[in-house]
Amino acid sequence: MSSTPAPASLLLCRYGELFLKSGNRPVFERMLVNNVRAAVAGLAGARVESPHGRIVVHVSDADADEAAARVSRVFGLVSLSVARVVPATLDAIGEAAIAAARAGAERRPRAGRAATFRIDARRSDKTFPVPSMELAKEIGARVHVALGLPVDLHTADLHVGVEVTKRGAYVYEGTRPAPGGLPVGVSGRGLLLLSGGIDSPVAGWLAAKRGLALDSIYFHSPPFIGEKSKDKVVSLARILAKWGALRSVTVVPFTEIQKKLRDGGAGDLSVVLYRRMMMRIADVVADDLGSAALVTGENLGQVASQTVENMTAIQAVSRRVVLRPLTTYDKTETTDLARKIGTFETSILPFDDCCSLFVPRHPATRARVQDAEKIEAELDVAGEVAAAVAGAERMMVV
Numbered sequence: 001m002s003s004t005p006a007p008a009s010l011l012l013c014r015y016g017e018l019f020l021k022s023g024n025r026p027v028f029e030r031m032l033v034n035n036v037r038a039a040v041a042g043l044a045g046a047r048v049e050s051p052h053g054r055i056v057v058h059v060s061d062a063d064a065d066e067a068a069a070r071v072s073r074v075f076g077l078v079s080l081s082v083a084r085v086v087p088a089t090l091d092a093i094g095e096a097a098i099a100a101a102r103a104g105a106e107r108r109p110r111a112g113r114a115a116t117f118r119i120d121a122r123r124s125d126k127t128f129p130v131p132s133m134e135l136a137k138e139i140g141a142r143v144h145v146a147l148g149l150p151v152d153l154h155t156a157d158l159h160v161g162v163e164v165t166k167r168g169a170y171v172y173e174g175t176r177p178a179p180g181g182l183p184v185g186v187s188g189r190g191l192l193l194l195s196g197g198i199d200s201p202v203a204g205w206l207a208a209k210r211g212l213a214l215d216s217i218y219f220h221s222p223p224f225i226g227e228k229s230k231d232k233v234v235s236l237a238r239i240l241a242k243w244g245a246l247r248s249v250t251v252v253p254f255t256e257i258q259k260k261l262r263d264g265g266a267g268d269l270s271v272v273l274y275r276r277m278m279m280r281i282a283d284v285v286a287d288d289l290g291s292a293a294l295v296t297g298e299n300l301g302q303v304a305s306q307t308v309e310n311m312t313a314i315q316a317v318s319r320r321v322v323l324r325p326l327t328t329y330d331k332t333e334t335t336d337l338a339r340k341i342g343t344f345e346t347s348i349l350p351f352d353d354c355c356s357l358f359v360p361r362h363p364a365t366r367a368r369v370q371d372a373e374k375i376e377a378e379l380d381v382a383g384e385v386a387a388a389v390a391g392a393e394r395m396m397v398v
Contacts, residue, residue, distance in 0.1 A: 009063075010057060010059065011059065011083070012054060012056060012080060012083045012161075012172060013036065013054065013055035013080045014054065014079050014080065014175075015032060015055070016180060017076075017078075017182060018032065018076060018182075028076070028186055029050065032055065032183040033048060033055060035244055036071060039074050039244060040057055040067050040071065043063045043066065043067055044060065044063070045059070045063075046059050046067060051165070057071060068082050068176060071178070073243045074183075075180070075183060075209050075211070075243070076181060077178035077179070077180070078178055078180045080176050081172035081176070083171060083172035084096050084172070085168045085171075086168060087168055088128055088164050088165075088169045090130070090138060092169065093135075093139055093162055096169070097119065097139045097162060097171050098142060098146045101149060101160050103173060104117075104173035105147070105157075114150060116151065116155070116156045116157050117140075117149050117151060117152070117160060118153050118159055118160070119139050119143070119162060120159060120161045121133070121139065123164045124164065124165050125165050125166045128164045135162065135164070139160075158173055160172070161173070179243075180209070182210055184208050184211060184212070184244050187210055187212045188293070189213045189290055190207055190215075190293040190295045191215050191217055191282055192214045192215070192294075192296075193217055193278060193295065193296045193297070194217065194233055194237060194249065195219075195297070196229055196232045196233050196351055197347055198335060198343070198347040199297030199326055201239070201341075201343040202297065202338050203296060203325045204240055204245060204297075205240060205337070208243060208245030214247065215248045216237055216250070217249070217281070218233045218251050218252065219254040220252065221258055232346060233249065234249055236347065239341070240397075241397040247396065247397065248289075248396050248397060249395050250393070252281055252285070252388050252389070252392045253392070254274075254388065256388075257274075257277050257384050260379055260384070261273050261277070261379070264379060266375060269364050270363070271305040271310075271364075272310050272313050272314060273372055273375060276313070276372060276376070277384070279294065279318045279322070280381070283317075283318055283319050285389060293320055293322070295322075295324075295325070296323070298326070298327070299324075299326045300328065305363045305364070307365045307366065310365065313372055
């Protein structure tokens with residue numbers, strides 16, 4: 001019977017794009033480590049380290065799957081593996097590799113045939129006496145004898161990884177994908193105009209993938225739009241929060257502004273005028289939140305109102321850059337991504353948002369700023385914006 005000490009669980013996390021950041025790389029790495037720590041916060045005994053271009057998360061066996069699920073949502077990471085750390089001896093590594101291959105074969109059974117495997121070995125501790133290629137051959141032979149699995153170096157079903165370090169040997173089977181991109185926060189902070197539809201949550205996810213930390217703003221129009229619509233938006237915000245992408249939702253009352261624009265003769269410009277007012281209000285909320293950009297789910301040509309001319313007229317009132325991550329996406333691409341990130345099923349719940357109110361049958365497609373300003377001149381725009389902001393409610397979702 002082996003006297004090898006009981007191995008411990010860890011997550012071996014990998015990142016890619018950060019290697020290209022040259023002089024800024026330490027800043028990006030620190031942010032990424034902090035975000036990983038935030039992801040595993042609350043798991044008893046979880047500990048995060050960053051040795052030599054890797055991030056290692058030490059967790060209990062009981063929490064390994066939950067920790068992996070959380071960390072796989074951290075932007076900036078490209079993949080991770082649930083590994084065991086064992087003493088850097090051939091016997092200990094061999095036992096752990098056999099256990100990893102056995103578990104992988106049980107998780108992914110192959111009907112009518114045995115699973116094939118390969119060993120990928122890396123010797124980062126050059127004092128270890130066995131070179132990487134020889135280590136792979138030795139451990140592969142032990143797995144083959146113990147389990148009878150055939151070796152396939154090109155299209156193996158199971159990939160058993162072995163990495164020998166000065167701290168011990170990491171042994172794992174397979175990798176889990178992570179979203180890649182940049183750590184949330186390295187690109188500053190933005191304010192997402194979040195509705196209950198499919199597009200805006202996906203736009204927020206994409207902005208977060210490029211390192212933008214987000215808050216969100218939602219425009220609510222009771223009694224025409226019910227509380228279930230607001231609850232739907234808050235649910236979407238909580239899904240984005242699980243990705244480390246979003247901190248809060250500011251709910252802004254919008255009914256009176258819409259009614260005054262309608263009564264003031266907005267006509268075919270109503271959608272453009274609504275969104276111009278949203279931009280003004282979002283700017284003020286962004287001032288309070290320290291947001292340097294606004295983010296929307298607008299998509300070029302997806303609906304009649306989303307034309308270049310209309311987008312130009314809308315963003316003319318903003319004091320900040322307006323980011324539109326979905327500008328060139330088609331609906332299928334956006335829907336596929338919504339399914340992937342977990343927002344789709346909530347987005348399709350049958351509750352409207354304020355942009356569906358008082359909409360003309362034929363909305364303007366070539367709005368001009370001067371035409372919008374002519375109608376707005378009949379309103380106390382600054383007063384309406386101030387009243388809307390004063391009536392806003394902010395909810396934290398993390």
